[in-house]
Amino acid sequence: MKPMGALRPEVARLLAAKEDRRRTLAGLPYPDKVRAVVRLQRMVAPVLRARGRQVRVWNIKETP
Amino acid sequence: METTLQVLNDLERAGVVSRYAIGGAMGAMFYVEPVLTFDLDVFVVLPQAGGGLLTLAPLYEALRARGYHEEKECVNIEGVPVQFLPAYNALLEEALAEARETRYEATTTRVLRAEHLLAIALQTGRDKDRERVRLLREQASLDQKYLAAVLARHGLAL
Numbered sequence: 383m384k385p386m387g388a389l390r391p392e393v394a395r396l397l398a399a400k401e402d403r404r405r406t407l408a409g410l411p412y413p414d415k416v417r418a419v420v421r422l423q424r425m426v427a428p429v430l431r432a433r434g435r436q437v438r439v440w441n442i443k444e445t446p
Numbered sequence: 447m448e449t450t451l452q453v454l455n456d457l458e459r460a461g462v463v464s465r466y467a468i469g470g471a472m473g474a475m476f477y478v479e480p481v482l483t484f485d486l487d488v489f490v491v492l493p494q495a496g497g498g499l500l501t502l503a504p505l506y507e508a509l510r511a512r513g514y515h516e517e518k519e520c521v522n523i524e525g526v527p528v529q530f531l532p533a534y535n536a537l538l539e540e541a542l543a544e545a546r547e548t549r550y551e552a553t554t555t556r557v558l559r560a561e562h563l564l565a566i567a568l569q570t571g572r573d574k575d576r577e578r579v580r581l582l583r584e585q586a587s588l589d590q591k592y593l594a595a596v597l598a599r600h601g602l603a604l
Contacts, residue, residue, distance in 0.1 A: 407479035408585040413551055416447050418480035419472075426482055437484050438517075441525035442447050 416442075449524040451555045453512065454488060462508040464491040467545035467556040469531070469563060474578050476548065477560040477586035485520050485527045489558065491542050492532055500532045537565055537600045560586040561593040568602045579604075 389397070407418070423439040430437050457463050467473070470487025492500055509521050520527035533539045541562035548557055558566070564582045567575035582588065583604075597603060 404479050405585065408477070410480070412476055412548075413447075415475050415480040416472075419475070419483060422480065422482045423484060438522075438527060440447075440484075440527075442450070443525075 447524075447526060448551050448553050450486065450526040450528065451550050451553045453514070453523050454528075455554065456512075457505070457508060460508070461493060462505055464493055465542055465545075465556075466490045467542050467558050469541070469558045469566065470529075471574075471578070473558045474560075474563050474567075474582060474586075476557045477563070478581045479585060481581070485529045487529050487531060489531050489533055489538055489542055491539070500534065502530055502532060505530060537562070537569060537596075540596070540599075541566060559592075560588055561596050564588070564593065565596045565600060565602055568597070568604070569600065 407415075410418070420440050420442065423437070427437050427439050454463075454466050458466055467489050468476075468486065469489045470485075471481055471483035472486045475481065490505070492502070492505065506516060506521065509515075509523070514521050514523045517527060520529045522528075531538075533542050541558045544562065545556045545558050548555060560582055564579055564586075567578040567582070
Protein backbone atom coordinates (compact mmCIF):
# COMPACT_ATOMS: atom_id res chain seq x y z
CA MET A 383 0.00 0.00 0.00
CA LYS A 384 1.23 3.51 -0.82
CA PRO A 385 1.89 5.78 2.17
CA MET A 386 -0.67 8.57 2.87
CA GLY A 387 1.83 11.13 1.57
CA ALA A 388 1.47 9.65 -1.92
CA LEU A 389 -2.28 10.34 -2.06
CA ARG A 390 -3.60 13.19 -4.11
CA PRO A 391 -4.49 16.08 -1.78
CA GLU A 392 -8.23 15.91 -2.52
CA VAL A 393 -8.30 12.18 -1.69
CA ALA A 394 -6.34 12.78 1.50
CA ARG A 395 -8.88 15.49 2.45
CA LEU A 396 -11.78 13.11 1.82
CA LEU A 397 -10.20 10.40 3.98
CA ALA A 398 -9.47 12.89 6.76
CA ALA A 399 -13.09 14.09 6.64
CA LYS A 400 -14.25 10.49 6.89
CA GLU A 401 -12.11 9.96 9.99
CA ASP A 402 -13.47 13.18 11.50
CA ARG A 403 -17.02 11.96 10.93
CA ARG A 404 -16.25 8.64 12.63
CA ARG A 405 -14.82 10.47 15.64
CA THR A 406 -17.95 12.66 15.74
CA LEU A 407 -20.17 9.55 15.63
CA ALA A 408 -18.15 7.99 18.46
CA GLY A 409 -18.86 11.06 20.57
CA LEU A 410 -22.64 11.04 20.07
CA PRO A 411 -24.89 10.51 23.12
CA TYR A 412 -25.73 6.83 23.54
CA PRO A 413 -29.47 7.16 22.69
CA ASP A 414 -28.48 8.77 19.38
CA LYS A 415 -26.18 5.81 18.69
CA VAL A 416 -29.05 3.41 19.40
CA ARG A 417 -31.20 5.29 16.87
CA ALA A 418 -28.33 5.01 14.36
CA VAL A 419 -28.14 1.24 14.97
CA VAL A 420 -31.85 0.84 14.26
CA ARG A 421 -31.45 2.85 11.04
CA LEU A 422 -28.53 0.58 10.06
CA GLN A 423 -30.66 -2.48 10.83
CA ARG A 424 -33.47 -1.16 8.58
CA MET A 425 -31.00 -0.57 5.74
CA VAL A 426 -29.23 -3.92 6.00
CA ALA A 427 -32.11 -6.26 6.91
CA PRO A 428 -33.49 -6.64 3.32
CA VAL A 429 -30.02 -7.53 2.01
CA LEU A 430 -29.44 -10.10 4.76
CA ARG A 431 -32.92 -11.58 4.32
CA ALA A 432 -32.30 -11.91 0.57
CA ARG A 433 -29.22 -13.97 1.48
CA GLY A 434 -31.37 -16.20 3.68
CA ARG A 435 -30.36 -14.79 7.07
CA GLN A 436 -33.28 -14.19 9.41
CA VAL A 437 -32.86 -10.89 11.23
CA ARG A 438 -35.24 -8.77 13.25
CA VAL A 439 -35.14 -4.99 13.22
CA TRP A 440 -35.63 -3.65 16.75
CA ASN A 441 -39.13 -2.48 17.42
CA ILE A 442 -38.47 0.26 19.91
CA LYS A 443 -40.00 3.62 20.64
CA GLU A 444 -37.37 6.29 20.80
CA THR A 445 -37.85 10.00 21.18
CA PRO A 446 -36.25 11.70 18.11
CA MET B 447 -34.54 0.35 24.56
CA GLU B 448 -35.19 2.25 27.78
CA THR B 449 -38.05 -0.07 28.71
CA THR B 450 -35.77 -3.05 27.96
CA LEU B 451 -33.27 -1.70 30.47
CA GLN B 452 -36.05 -1.14 33.01
CA VAL B 453 -36.95 -4.84 32.71
CA LEU B 454 -33.29 -5.78 33.31
CA ASN B 455 -33.21 -3.54 36.39
CA ASP B 456 -36.41 -5.17 37.62
CA LEU B 457 -34.85 -8.64 37.22
CA GLU B 458 -31.88 -7.53 39.29
CA ARG B 459 -34.07 -5.97 41.99
CA ALA B 460 -36.10 -9.18 42.16
CA GLY B 461 -32.89 -11.23 42.60
CA VAL B 462 -33.42 -13.21 39.40
CA VAL B 463 -29.92 -12.09 38.43
CA SER B 464 -27.40 -10.93 41.04
CA ARG B 465 -25.87 -8.36 38.69
CA TYR B 466 -26.00 -7.49 35.01
CA ALA B 467 -24.03 -5.32 32.60
CA ILE B 468 -24.28 -4.55 28.90
CA GLY B 469 -21.44 -5.98 26.81
CA GLY B 470 -20.85 -6.97 23.19
CA ALA B 471 -21.35 -4.49 20.37
CA MET B 472 -23.95 -2.43 22.27
CA GLY B 473 -21.58 -2.22 25.24
CA ALA B 474 -18.70 -1.13 23.03
CA MET B 475 -20.95 1.52 21.52
CA PHE B 476 -20.86 3.46 24.77
CA TYR B 477 -17.23 4.21 23.78
CA VAL B 478 -17.06 3.99 19.97
CA GLU B 479 -19.04 4.84 16.84
CA PRO B 480 -22.34 3.01 16.14
CA VAL B 481 -21.91 -0.39 14.48
CA LEU B 482 -24.45 -2.80 13.06
CA THR B 483 -25.79 -5.37 15.50
CA PHE B 484 -29.09 -7.16 15.91
CA ASP B 485 -28.96 -8.14 19.57
CA LEU B 486 -28.16 -6.75 22.98
CA ASP B 487 -25.60 -8.87 24.85
CA VAL B 488 -26.19 -8.80 28.57
CA PHE B 489 -23.70 -10.48 30.90
CA VAL B 490 -25.19 -11.73 34.13
CA VAL B 491 -24.10 -13.06 37.47
CA LEU B 492 -26.64 -15.68 38.42
CA PRO B 493 -27.63 -16.64 41.92
CA GLN B 494 -25.94 -19.94 42.72
CA ALA B 495 -28.21 -22.84 41.84
CA GLY B 496 -28.16 -26.19 43.63
CA GLY B 497 -24.91 -28.09 43.05
CA GLY B 498 -23.16 -24.91 41.85
CA LEU B 499 -24.77 -25.25 38.42
CA LEU B 500 -24.85 -22.16 36.18
CA THR B 501 -28.23 -22.25 34.51
CA LEU B 502 -30.25 -19.60 32.72
CA ALA B 503 -33.48 -21.57 33.22
CA PRO B 504 -34.78 -19.54 36.22
CA LEU B 505 -34.06 -16.32 34.32
CA TYR B 506 -35.97 -17.51 31.25
CA GLU B 507 -38.80 -18.64 33.51
CA ALA B 508 -38.99 -15.22 35.19
CA LEU B 509 -39.02 -13.55 31.78
CA ARG B 510 -41.79 -15.84 30.51
CA ALA B 511 -43.81 -14.92 33.62
CA ARG B 512 -43.40 -11.26 32.58
CA GLY B 513 -44.59 -12.07 29.04
CA TYR B 514 -41.20 -12.16 27.28
CA HIS B 515 -40.42 -15.19 25.19
CA GLU B 516 -37.33 -16.83 23.79
CA GLU B 517 -36.52 -16.47 20.11
CA LYS B 518 -33.62 -18.75 19.22
CA GLU B 519 -30.79 -17.78 21.59
CA CYS B 520 -32.37 -14.44 22.60
CA VAL B 521 -35.36 -13.22 24.56
CA ASN B 522 -37.39 -10.44 22.98
CA ILE B 523 -37.75 -7.80 25.67
CA GLU B 524 -39.78 -4.76 24.61
CA GLY B 525 -38.75 -5.10 20.96
CA VAL B 526 -35.06 -5.79 21.59
CA PRO B 527 -33.60 -9.30 21.25
CA VAL B 528 -31.53 -9.74 24.40
CA GLN B 529 -28.92 -12.46 24.65
CA PHE B 530 -28.06 -13.34 28.24
CA LEU B 531 -24.57 -14.66 28.83
CA PRO B 532 -23.58 -15.96 32.27
CA ALA B 533 -20.18 -14.90 33.58
CA TYR B 534 -18.42 -18.14 32.69
CA ASN B 535 -14.82 -17.25 33.48
CA ALA B 536 -12.66 -15.08 35.73
CA LEU B 537 -12.36 -12.25 33.20
CA LEU B 538 -16.15 -11.94 32.83
CA GLU B 539 -16.66 -12.13 36.61
CA GLU B 540 -14.16 -9.29 37.06
CA ALA B 541 -15.69 -7.29 34.19
CA LEU B 542 -19.14 -7.54 35.76
CA ALA B 543 -17.87 -6.68 39.23
CA GLU B 544 -16.18 -3.53 37.87
CA ALA B 545 -18.86 -2.51 35.35
CA ARG B 546 -19.86 1.13 35.42
CA GLU B 547 -23.22 2.57 36.27
CA THR B 548 -24.51 4.94 33.63
CA ARG B 549 -27.82 6.38 32.47
CA TYR B 550 -29.86 5.75 29.39
CA GLU B 551 -32.20 8.72 29.24
CA ALA B 552 -33.98 8.53 32.64
CA THR B 553 -32.99 4.95 33.43
CA THR B 554 -29.93 3.75 35.28
CA THR B 555 -28.06 0.86 33.71
CA ARG B 556 -24.64 -0.74 33.82
CA VAL B 557 -22.04 -1.19 31.08
CA LEU B 558 -18.74 -3.05 31.03
CA ARG B 559 -15.64 -0.86 31.13
CA ALA B 560 -13.99 -0.27 27.75
CA GLU B 561 -10.82 -2.02 28.98
CA HIS B 562 -12.80 -5.16 29.86
CA LEU B 563 -14.69 -5.08 26.55
CA LEU B 564 -11.33 -4.98 24.80
CA ALA B 565 -9.95 -7.85 26.90
CA ILE B 566 -13.07 -9.97 26.31
CA ALA B 567 -12.85 -9.34 22.55
CA LEU B 568 -9.18 -10.34 22.62
CA GLN B 569 -10.03 -13.50 24.52
CA THR B 570 -12.93 -14.41 22.20
CA GLY B 571 -10.85 -13.70 19.11
CA ARG B 572 -13.33 -13.96 16.23
CA ASP B 573 -13.02 -11.61 13.24
CA LYS B 574 -15.66 -9.25 14.64
CA ASP B 575 -13.90 -9.28 18.02
CA ARG B 576 -10.61 -8.27 16.40
CA GLU B 577 -12.46 -5.40 14.69
CA ARG B 578 -13.89 -4.40 18.09
CA VAL B 579 -10.39 -4.37 19.59
CA ARG B 580 -9.24 -2.09 16.76
CA LEU B 581 -12.19 0.29 17.22
CA LEU B 582 -11.79 0.46 20.99
CA ARG B 583 -8.06 1.16 20.67
CA GLU B 584 -8.75 3.84 18.08
CA GLN B 585 -11.76 5.61 19.57
CA ALA B 586 -12.23 4.81 23.27
CA SER B 587 -10.47 6.70 26.03
CA LEU B 588 -8.68 3.73 27.55
CA ASP B 589 -6.94 3.77 30.89
CA GLN B 590 -3.73 2.14 29.63
CA LYS B 591 -2.44 1.24 33.09
CA TYR B 592 -5.74 -0.39 34.04
CA LEU B 593 -5.89 -2.20 30.67
CA ALA B 594 -2.34 -3.54 31.05
CA ALA B 595 -3.23 -4.91 34.49
CA VAL B 596 -6.41 -6.61 33.18
CA LEU B 597 -4.53 -8.18 30.27
CA ALA B 598 -1.70 -9.39 32.52
CA ARG B 599 -4.12 -10.88 35.08
CA HIS B 600 -5.88 -12.89 32.40
CA GLY B 601 -2.88 -13.90 30.30
CA LEU B 602 -3.80 -11.76 27.29
CA ALA B 603 -1.65 -9.60 25.02
CA LEU B 604 -2.38 -6.99 22.37
